[in-house]
Amino acid sequence: MKLVVQVKLLPTPIQGAALEATLLACNEAATWASQIAFEKGVKQNFALRKLTYHQAKARWGLGAQAAQHAIKKTCDAYATLRANLKAGNLGSPASRRYRTAAGKPVAFRHDSAQPFDDRMLSWQITEQTVSIWTTGGRMKHLAFTASPEHLATLALYRKGESDLLCRDGMWFLNATCEVPEAELNTDPVDFLGIDLGIVNIATTSDGEIMAGRELNRIRVRERGLRTKLQKKNTPSARRRARKRRRKEARRAKDINHKIAKHVVAEAERTGRGIALEDLTGIRERVRLRKPQRATHSSWSFAQLGQFIAYKARRAGVPVVYVDPANTSRTCSECGHIDKANRVSQAFFACRFCGFVDQADRNGSRNIRARAWQLWRRGVESTAPALPPRQRGGAGRKRSITASDARCASPAL
Structure with missing residues (x-):
């Protein structure tokens, strides 16, 4: 499977200026x-x-490969735009957003990523340097830094293009690596159910709760600070706002990586598969009051699910997606479904048999049971997609069939 390894470049001021001029020329040519x-x-x-x-070569001083990549990047951008328009991601054809996107040419920022192939970029991994083409000539001995694990992955599995990008004044190379997958465990002894949430980021059917209260407090603080800086709108406030850009996203990504690594390691150690909810389209299905919208929008459940999926695929652990309908309202002991069973965000109490449990832990056990049921039916090894025209409310009951959830080792 393909993984992207990001390394940080350490250019001198002269090298940084050459990289900036190269990226600018490529993106102007692409525009x-x-x-x-x-x-x-x-x-x-x-x-x-x-x-x-x-003309791209003559006007912007691009090499043959750089000109071809700039043109191909343009065509890929239009292909992505067509796919988004067709899928309705930009609204209906009558909407203003759709007409705006379709009615003007695609433009590239001056610091948009630019692909480099092996003719334009060579790696010296042991010396931790690269030799890269620029509009001013070939630049050699450009230093980079990476973790020992990333260096080993680059040395063994790097294959294909690498993207040069500049973000917040820092330079990076994203290298594509073709990493072999472990053999899929086709005979798991059970499944580890994972309930994804906002207050508790992930709760396993083993009873382990990975709480997100600290992360949510940080998000509230960061949101308040952004609001103050935007209202102040002075040069120093804008400088501080730029400095704090993506800080919250980086922290959430780090936490999601750690949770995914722990979950996959536990499933691999015990010979189990992983059961997740298919939360596709949940943002469109759920209506929230205004104070809750920012918290719900910053919920990175999709990223955590992707991290679990690719790490499980690399470890050979099967992943099953189940229908999320009523997992929080169903008793994991007797199967009774009632809205009143969910006493609060934290507690579950069955109105039929009296079973009491932590609400997310009860939900994760229901997820585990549904996944095991689907696995025994012999579901296909493809990820589920939400059927069109079936985007009902979050509490709408649906029967659990093989079309609702399928075994998966999803792509990145």
């Missing part, structure tokens, strides 16, 4: 090629290359 593609209606790679290749 110009995008305008030609929009005006001529030519958005296929080889057809657009005939119209723009020689």
Whole structure:
């Protein structure tokens, strides 16, 4: 499977200026090629290359490979735009957002990522340097830093293109690695159910609760600080706001990585699979009051699910997605379903048999039971997709069938 390893470049001021000029030239050429593609209606790679290749090289001083990658990046951007328009991600054809996106050429920021292939970029991993093409010539001995684990992955599995990008004044290379997968465990002894939430980020059917109260407090503090800085709107306030950009996202990503690693390691150690809820479209299905919207929007359940999925795939652990309907209202002991069973966010008390448990732990046990039921039915090894026109409320009851959830080792 493909993994992306990110390394941080350590350029000198002169090297940084050369990288900045290179990225600027490539993105200006890509934006110009995008305008030609929009005006001529030519958005296929080889057809657009005939119209723009020689002029891109002459006008911006690009090499042959850099010009081809800039043109291909333009075509890929239009392909992504077409897919988003077709899927309805930008609204209906009559909406203003749809017309705005479809009615103008794609433009690239000056610091947008630029792909480099092996003709333009060579790695010296033991010396932790790279040799990279720039508009000013070949730049050698450009230092980079990475963890020992990342260096080992690069040395063994690096394959394909690497993307050069600049973010918040720092330079990075994203290298594509083809990492072999472990053999899938086709005979798990059981499943480890995982209930994903906001207050408790992840709760396992073993009873382990990974709480997110500290992260939520940090998010509230960061949100308040952003509001104050935006209202102040002075040069120093804007400088502080830029400095704190993505800090919350980086912290959440680090926590999600740690949780996913722990969950997969536990499942692998005990010979079990992993059961997750299929939360596709939950943001559209759930209506919230205004004070809750910011917290719900910052809930990174999709990222945590992706981390669990790819780490499980690498370890050979099967992953099953189940229908989330009523998992929080069903008693894991007797199976009784009642809205009143969920006494509060934290507690569950069955109105039929009197069973009492922590609410998320009860939900994770229901997820485990549904996954085990589906596995015994012999479900296919594909990730589930929410059927169109079936985006009902979160509490809507649906029967659990193989079409609702399938065994998966999802792609990245």
